[in-house]
Amino acid sequence: MARLETGWISRRIRARAARQWQRLLDKAQRRRGAVPDELRDEARDLQQVLTRYLHTIEIRSLGSRDSLSRMELPAGTDWRWRPEILRARNAMPALVAPVSGRWLSDEVALFHDCPQRAVILRQMRNRRATDLSDYALALEVMGFEGSFLSFSLGLPPQALEGLGGHHILRLATTLQSERAITVYARLNIQQGPNTEKILRQMGDPIEGANCSRLIEFDLGYADMSQRSVEKAWVDVIFESPFMNAVALRDVVLSRHARAQI
Known part of the structure; x- marks a missing residue:
């Protein structure tokens, strides 16, 4: 070839x-x-x-030279992933005043109900010595008058192969924020007409730089059928984002088997 x-x-x-x-x-x-x-x-x-x-x-x-291969992950980890938009320059670097549901790349979409669309989502270069990924996702919010704001990360097909109740999905992030803000992560798993949702708060409110957060989604407690998973994505949800700037410096998702009790 x-x-x-x-x-x-x-x-x-x-x-x-x-x-x-x-x-x-x-x-x-x-x-x-x-x-x-x-x-x-x-x-x-x-x-x-x-x-x-x-x-x-x-x-x-x-x-x-991807740092994923050098990360310490739980024993039995069979899949790890850093979104491509954090690894290489994207074709479209920014969404300015976008309508809800607009995609920045194949992996990232922005959702909101702000009538003025006073939001900017952009890819920016990571240049600090402590940064593990080459790029970050930056969200700038001005006069926000909506009730919700989130962006979604679509999981690749490799993550869905054999995915079931015997797995735990692990989300490790590095965030920064100009002002304190509470951030949630919601895992969505689609099987046919049904979508199972698991919501987790990403620890204490984010404020300042280099805020590392680690959460796990235990699928053993999810209402999943024996059908194969057709689609999965993670929503990163921002609570009361008015007049703030938040950056997702890094995100790594991994999968490992849960302990059998």
């Missing part, structure tokens, strides 16, 4: 396509009229593919 991607014919095809787009660019810069809608849509589609390709290969290149 690698030879096919880097072979002489493949390189010639990509080089020819690049020259064609360069000619289209030169023509667009010379012309005064509008560019045809078909070409504009084609360029947008190509940009999305290239951006996702660069994001994917950057994630792959980080595998050998």
Whole structure:
């Protein structure tokens, strides 16, 4: 497969396509009229593919130096995960005044009921020596008049394989906040038409930098059927977020078997 991607014919095809787009660019810069809608849509589609390709290969290149492999996790841990948006630059760096349910990436969506949408969710670079992930998620809230604000992290398919009541999901986070704020995490597990929800408060209110929190979701107490899990996600919920700035510096989810009693 690698030879096919880097072979002489493949390189010639990509080089020819690049020259064609360069000619289209030169023509667009010379012309005064509008560019045809078909070409504009084609360029947008190509940009999305290239951006996702660069994001994917950057994630792959980080595998050998990912700190996940060096973390101390419970015995029997069979899955660990740090969201890609915390590991590599995202194609869309920010959501400004978004409607509820808008996605920042394939993994992260923002939900709220603020009529003025006075919210910004963005990816930012972690630069401190103590940071374990390359990027963070920053949430800035201005005149918030809604009753709820949360963002969701969608779990990858690997987390759902064989997931059941014999598992514990462990959520380790590092947060910071300008003003004290209470944060909750809610695990949602979808099986057919039913969705089981487990809510946990993430310890004492978050205030200042480097607030580490560790919570566990024991699925032995969840009302789960024998059906396979179709979808799972974690909602990070902020209580009374008016005029505050919160950053999720790191998040690691892992899975291990619960003790049989």
